[in-house]
Amino acid sequence: MADHAKPLAATVGDPAGVGPDIVLAAWAQRQQAGIPPFYVICDPDFLVDRAAAMGLAVPIASVMPSEATSTFEQALSVVPLGARFSRQTGRADQADAKGIVAAIDRAVEDVVTGVADALVTGPVAKKSLYDAGFDFPGHTEYLAHLAEACTGAPAFPVMMLAGPELRAVPVTIHVPLAAVPGLLTQDLIVQTVRITHNDLRRRFGLARPRLAVSGLNPHAGESGAMGREDVDVIAPAIEQLRSSGIEAFGPLPADTMFHPQARAAYDAAICMYHDQALIPAKALAFDETVNVTLGLPFIRTSPDHGTAFDLAGSGRARPDSFFAALRLARQLADRQAAAS
Template identity: 50%
Template sequence: MTAPVVLTCGDPAGIGPEIAVSARHVLGGEVPFFWLGDPRHLPAGTPLTLIDSPHEAAEVAADRLPVLAHPFLHEVKAGAPDPSLAQDVIDVIARGVDLVRTGAASAICTAPISKKVLKDGAGFAYPGHTEFLAHLGGVGRVVMMLACPALRVVPTTIHIALSDVPRQLTPELLEETIRITHAGLRRDLGINGARIAVAGLNPHAGEGGLMGREELDWIAPLVERMRGEGFDLRGPMPPDTMFHAAARAGYDVAVCMYHDQALIPIKTLDFDGGVNVTLGLPFIRTSPDHGTAFDIAGKGVAKPTSLVAALRMAQQMAKARLG
């Protein structure tokens, strides 16, 4: 594989620039990648090499960060988000996607952005990175998967109020989530015939209708119907007993009903090392599973653990797509 991974800068006032440097220090030449952003936003004294095209990244010494420059309007202070740079941040994401879609990069790994900054500064119309990437990829529906060595989880509904979940959680949405997850694990991770655990919505998966009827009325029938198509599905499983070690050994991914049902267990198991993966895109996208952390930006304490894992997974997924 000759094409490197493109790492976007994210919000330059956040920890993205400094953990990019730290990740290069950890990985060296293990994962060929380059940073796309304004070199002025990197920590002072960063050992870097400016490149003119992505293929030059492989020629850069392992102790230097390959940088494909994308000039911003002006410099920024770490920890002080600047809405006037919002359009520049958006443009970097779009440019990174274009590099992947043209084959100049094998995958895109995105550093964290601030949705509020992008909305305030550029009228960003998307709930987040994932939805914007789906727009750029020309697809209507994608799936967010969080992954670490101990667990993979997919929330069916994501950034909505808990009170809205029963209304938005429909049979059609759950079925589409399962299908995209199954196809994504096969194409992007090389997992054929993925074992998928489907969580229940209610405590104890409804306990026979005593604590809610969604499991009886449509979740279990949907799971049974898809089993008849050849999907290896388990559930609906009681959410409070499906994440201990013995239970996790029985499946490759857990499809959950809402955001916290999925994210609490994985962040408990591996808070620093989780990776955000978008399944269903025509290109590969990973991201560290944390935010901009404006409060610690520039203080030299941000950990690159999740970014290192995201870069490694991007390379792994690119190899899987190549077969």
């Protein structure tokens, strides 16, 4: 952690899920897990009650963000949220939606204004947000909206699953599989790869990223015998990227992209749809993989799992991915600061 560093800003996500549990665990295991200083934007009394229910001796300190680093060793630093969270676990409550969104709003404001160095978000359940009038497909799209509102510049968010053995990027994300072929365009692939390339250089410190691009169809389409998308859309996108100096190659059959020898040849895999990217990433390292949003004017990481309502408050939720998200956010922020 650099001397000039600010703390990380964190949210618990849905309070009925495991988000509060893994935040509390991060502070409780801060020394052995190498957790960098962070503060969480939350209802302090809610965290006091959740810690007590879990039998965790985690002192809670209500602080301003500027005080978070100095208090971090003595207590979990909490920037109070005006909204109060319900105390139920295991089921999302529409009444919590206002506070969930308010915490995200404040966290983004903090990173945009330089109060915090990066944002680490807890998992949310989309249905309760939708029921409360939330008009965005998901967390990532809302973050892009906030980034545009804060900076006035358009944001094109790209999801990356970053683990110790694989970085994987889906070109299309939360859409039905049947819709994917119609959504894939040469421009979408080119824009996704360019953002990935730029962030791998700027934040991950890779001088010349190698990007493997998957095909859409089995065997990457068998030269058009199993679908034309690989020939007519993906291959021209790769040619365009290579002509601009980006080291992209493919389209590759997805079923042979993820064994150890194949992974050694690239720094990130660009995949055509959600499960094509997320299945190998989570199969290789479910507990250590981090969701990173590329293409934003600030750093955002998140654990790669959901709310796990069935584990909330039980103490059985594994916090490893949240720990990894905190550590990666700190590394990316330090590297970006050093390069600027």
